[in-house]
Amino acid sequence: MAARIAVLASGRGSNLQAIIDAISSGELPAEVVGVFSDKPAATALARVAPGLRWSADARAYPSREAFDADLADAVAACQPDWVVCAGYMRILGDAFVNRFRGRLLNIHPSLLPHYPGLRTHARAIADGRREHGASVHFVIPELDAGSVVAQAVVPVLAGDDAETLSARVLAVEHPLLVAVLRLAASGRLAEHGTTIQLDGHPLFTALRLDSAGVLHAPDGPPSVPV
Template sequence: MQRIAMLASGRGSNLQAILDAIASGTLPAQVVGVFSDKPGAAALERVPADLRWSADPKSFASREGFDAALGDAIAAVQPDWIVCAGYLRILGDAFVERFRGRLLNIHPSLLPKFRGLRTHARCIAEGDREHGASVHFVIPELDAGTVIAQARVPVHPGDDADTLAARVLEVEHPLLIAVLRLAVAGRLAERGTNVAVDGHPLFTPLLLDSAGALRSPDAGTPL
């Protein structure tokens, strides 16, 4: 069974979605550790104590020192996949290269639009009519890795950042689970700067449909 390590800085709603999918039998995997840069993060409370690791980056002499300790702790649980879900600290180049090809992130925007923070407010300020979430492979450049799949939501008149964030969160969970199903089934891989699904290059991100399945934008059959 595939092993998943989670990185989280906050409440861990995506982590809980993964735990629920595992418990229901719809995601054949196990969470082998939850790692945080916030010792008080609520996400840590969602798993038993022996699966938790946290440290305050300020207690380390350098960013590289924290990243090395985090990387050693993750490597110790031998994960097949490492998922950043609400992990708000930028990962250093050495850390990313150490786990390259099995490091995923979920980001609350339709990348490449709105990398970084405050994505919902920026979307509204731009006057966009559509917003959403993306799952991508992590590379050293922030939120710039190849996008695997996206889920889209409308921006309604009168939306503020909070209402839009809530609508995006509703699709984040099924999007992440759908991508992880591909990953743990051995169907997903990073090939240089490209994504391969079932050994074939993916030129356009997959889209999450209303049934929670991933589809190619130009094909009707779900993966």
């Protein structure tokens, strides 16, 4: 049975489109059962049929908790197996995170634990980093602090600015997210407390995505068929 995926997005939805394309090609055994946004004008919403869209202007709510409660109820109504934050720019409150804990993933544009939060590309350049990239991690109440499942690395080149580095990172975000979701959709990935389990065994070091789209242990041979 295909895994049911709910996607949270605030902007263009390029990672959402990567998920949709992977499903259409048979690469990802899943279905998108809802797309949810805090921005009613978000382009991401237009990537799915009207019946799969939910949005509300978070600024119209009296509190963060009130918005999160409505969002959580809407997400729960579509009965997802996994909830994926794909370019969702609003911090999720503790109540939302705890409601979906263990099946809530986020893709973040940095090699966590470096550069949680915003402006990751500019910060990496300012610090003189030679490598940058993207991470997929489980979401916990602390910002961008959950256990990292997998990462994709790109070089920081001489002359890079935030825009050029962002484009290079985005190109690896898409296959990285799809690869992790294949593990999730096939029942191979789980979170137990602060430990990730892959195929029933603890995963102590984040997997890396190679140029062929294969996840493997850093500096080791491919070990996770995708």
